[in-house]
Amino acid sequence: MNVLLIDGHPDLNTSTANAAILSQFKAHTDWRFHHLGERDVVVADEQAALLAADLVIVQFPLYWSTFPHVLKKWIDDVFTYDFAFGPNGSKLKGKTLLFSITAGAKEASYSIEGFNLMPFFAYQRAFEHAFVAAEMTLLDTVITFEMNADPNEGGDKSACLALARQHADKVMSTVAALNF
Ligand SMILES: Cc1cc2nc3c(=O)[nH]c(=O)nc-3n(C[C@H](O)[C@H](O)[C@H](O)COP(=O)(O)O)c2cc1C
Numbered sequence: 001m002n003v004l005l006i007d008g009h010p011d012l013n014t015s016t017a018n019a020a021i022l023s024q025f026k027a028h029t030d031w032r033f034h035h036l037g038e039r040d041v042v043v044a045d046e047q048a049a050l051l052a053a054d055l056v057i058v059q060f061p062l063y064w065s066t067f068p069h070v071l072k073k074w075i076d077d078v079f080t081y082d083f084a085f086g087p088n089g090s091k092l093k094g095k096t097l098l099f100s101i102t103a104g105a106k107e108a109s110y111s112i113e114g115f116n117l118m119p120f121f122a123y124q125r126a127f128e129h130a131f132v133a134a135e136m137t138l139l140d141t142v143i144t145f146e147m148n149a150d151p152n153e154g155g156d157k158s159a160c161l162a163l164a165r166q167h168a169d170k171v172m173s174t175v176a177a178l179n180f
Contacts (some may be wrong), residue, residue: 001178003031004053008060008071010037016149016157017102018061020164025172036070046078050092055175056136059100062143065116065123075130084134093135096178099128100171101143102164104155139178142171 005025009018012035025031032049050056060071067075082088110120124141131138144167148155 001054002052003028003055003057003175004049005031005033005057005059006071006074007033007035007037008058008068008074009035010068010070012037015061016160017144017147017164017167018059020161021059021100021102021168021171024165024168028172036074041074041077043077043080046074047080047083047091050078050095053095055096055098055139055178057098057100057171057175058131060102061147062101062103062105065110065118065120066127079130079134084130090135095136096139097131097136098139098171098174099141099143100167101141102147102167103143103145104148104153105145107145140174142167142174 005022007018007022009015012019012022022033026033032053034046034049058071060067063069066072079085080089083091105116107120109115110118110123112118120143128138144163147160147163147167149157149160151157
């Protein structure tokens with residue numbers, strides 16, 4: 001099984017949660033990692049990597065309830081007409097997709113009455129759009145809330161690292177259960 005991991009963190013040097021999760025994933029030396037915060041995207045290379053993948057893991061920290069800019073740009077640039085949508089645009093059809101998401105907020109804040117305005121599934125439906133248009137098969141969305149390592153913002157680094165470990169374990173067991 002070819003696994004492609006798209007890392008949508010804009011700067012891993014400032015990351016606790018995503019950096020810890022990714023370092024656990026690196027035990028899979030056969031997975032391919034594309035770190036979008038580190039380099040310019042070459043569209044043909046990204047499309048070739050997607051074509052070669054059986055499973056695409058899209059990992060990102062939730063920013064304003066959606067993707068950080070590097071991941072949004074990657075989608076805008078790579079999910080092109082006649083590749084990801086359009087009359088001849090079924091190149092990604094049936095590829096398995098898994099979202100791996102870290103969030104700082106409490107889950108309960110995602111409600112009509114809460115700070116984050118809507119239930120999380122409403123945002124989720126919106127950010128899935130390009131992938132649904134590309135006819136990919138969503139296997140799972142693993143999201144962990146309250147991943148805040150910054151004591152100045154009420155966070156705790158060791159609690160965040162413990163959540164990161166649980167998160168990575170959950171993603172890896174979901175992948176291990178796949179029978180390709
Ligand atoms: C610009 C920005 C916007 C954010 N917006 C949200 C948000 O809408 N909902 C949420 O739960 N967390 C939000 N957060 C918190 C991040 O999701 C959290 O810091 C991140 O997942 C932790 O991962 P990291 O340690 O790898 O950076 C935001 C953080 C930043 C920097």
